[in-house]
Amino acid sequence: MKIGIVGIGHSKFGRRDDVTVQELAFEPFVEALIDSGLQREEIDATIIGASPVYMTQRSIAGPVTEYLGLNPQPVWLTEAACSSSASALRTAYALIKSKMHNTVLVLGVQKMLENPTSEILKIMGRTGDVQWEAPYGTTFANYYAMYANAHMTKYGTLSEQLAEVAVKNHYYGSKNRKAMFQKEITVEKVLESRIISSPLHLYDCCANADGSAALIVSNEEISKKISDTPIWVEGLGAATAPFSLLTRPELSTLTSAVEASQAAYTQAKIDPTNIDVAEVHDCFTIAEIMAYEDLGFTERGKGGEFVENAYIGGKVPINVDGGLKAKGHPVGATGCSQVVGIVQQLRGEAGQCQVDGAEKGLTHNVGGHGQYCLVHVFSR
């Protein structure tokens, strides 16, 4: 039995002081419901992807489903930091495959900006090791900066190459009305921006954001019945790595991403050259460069030179909806947002950022600073 994505929805990402978390969840839900043509009663279960530590409302699965009118169907939360909603999709896949449910709503939602930036940095820092690392004021920018430093020292990667990733993603973000930032930037602007954690500049870092995205996932029979263009989940890879840098064997790669992608490619019976379009977890520019290598789009150490191949028309167009960099990164929503981007591409509905004839797409959603990674492969 194949598993299809039959409905997608995406809220505007950014500062969303105008909505509660329930209202924020409602926006992509309604879009996805209309997109699928299903009725609420036909959704058997809901899985929320979110990182609850940022939000005032605790145990949001209950309040959200009540607001969406999805009682009494079951709901629960999956949490894997920034890869919470990719994990939710994996769970939904297993539930449908096991025939426990036929149609599942996967909804990633996150309100982060209820907290000031310094507080978010602190909360996020605790996703790292609170015993040996966080007490030294480590932040996520700091972790990725140490990866960047290691990558630069080992492979000669340059700050300009990091900046080019930001330039590309902001370019595509400028065309995405749901993105937090819709302005193009230049390499100079990136390099002139202030240092957050050396060598990463402000524009090397994605922004904390509020946002939500939804997917309606169904079994093969329903998918074919209700949709002319179901997008199939062809491969799911998930892997972990030591969560502490003190035990991470290598700092210039995310081994979890390597393992997860290999599992996904194997299940989908493809290799990286078959991917037509990809959404990768560019929480920092170095993360996208490491992803090029970890996913096998280029050789190890050549990520810095690959950026030009990640534009539309290049080898593998990557983050052509703006990525986390320009869209913003509401951690729990990002995994679903990436899938929405790929589904639009495979359906041919991506507008001016459409990759012509895209048949196979990939999402790469990293949790924490690499302790979790989920890679999904989709096809038309």
Place this chain on the structure above:
Amino acid sequence: MLVVMASIVSSMSFRGEVMKQFGYRDYISQSKVGVQLLKSLKEGKLEGTQCTKCNIPYYPPRAYCRECLSDGNIIGLIFSGKGTILSFSEVQVPPAGFERFAPYTVCIVELDEGGRLVGWIDPGSQSLKIGDKVQVKPEVIEGDRVVYKITRGTSPDVDVKAEKVAQNLVTGSNKLQGKVAIITGAGKGIGREIALKYAREGAMVIVAARTLSDIETVAKEIKQSGGEATPIICDVGNVESVQQLIMKTLEKYETIDILVNNAGISKSALISKMTDDLWNSVINVNLKGTFNCIRAVIPHFSTKRPLGGKIINFTSTAAKYGNVGQSAYSASKWGVIALSKSAARELATYKVNVNCIMPGYIETAMTADTPSVYKEQTIAQIPQMRIGYPEDVAKVAVFLASSDSDYMTGSILQVDGGLRM
């Protein structure tokens, strides 16, 4: 200035401040290995752990081996402090609570023996490169504050080899919660280790021995770790002194639950050259001393309510196999076995268990003077291929003091790595 430039400081006291601001529990001191770590840092030692079974060193220290998932083989390991910078980054936008420290540079140091630590480079990342060699040395400043002082390069005068230490780094599971335990010979070696371990298991410990400074040090160590201990001077060979020990204990705690007759001496001479005094002194402490303590505690054990108690006596593999030059010691220790079995029969009616521990070759002050040739020969005979540590014995002493061994009495538990099976 150059010296300052070259130092990397990772401040433990700073951690404390931040912990408060963060509302964290102090994860270092509250982790299973944390109390020991803080203590070691204050002593200027970079102490991690090692699994003796899997031979894997851990820094930061781990209470459980990642490979065999057991805490049974974890011992302390002093790291030389030499290492390499793996990566670093200067934080200019800090998280809440760190504003006044920014900018600061976080770096990861890979230690030569394995393991890593995260700390701060002071005053910054200028001229620092990945791959720079560094040396880490914890130092106490301003009383209670501990810093890792990490200096670039390596200096020969601190060429410390990794050194194993026998310590229990794992806090207990409260198996002896609320019990009152007397441990004789608790000033050092096995007795000291038992005292520390019993305290970690929740017991109120009477640290008894002849040397005041030793027992005060042990009691202080226990108290600093949050345990309860009282040092009482006692010469087990002296009946009056033993009676004082029991009386003072009852005055303070009103009950006694556990008596560990660990005090012992070893004086060697061939039989042909053994003087009466030497023979008598060994028998008087090792055998008569054990008898003195048992006899003195019986009035309490026979009248306490509810009934119940544990007596743990110390024999030796030397009793079983004899030893050249150790006739008095071997005889005294064999005598302890017979004494224990008789006591086990007599005291069973009071629900008092009397058992013996028979240690093999254990690394203590008593065995420190052993000629290295003999030491190597002995270790070569041990199937488990290593010397025993006081910790190995203390674990068994916890078992015999706990309710886990309630249906055991008059038995001998051999703790010798298989040396004299």
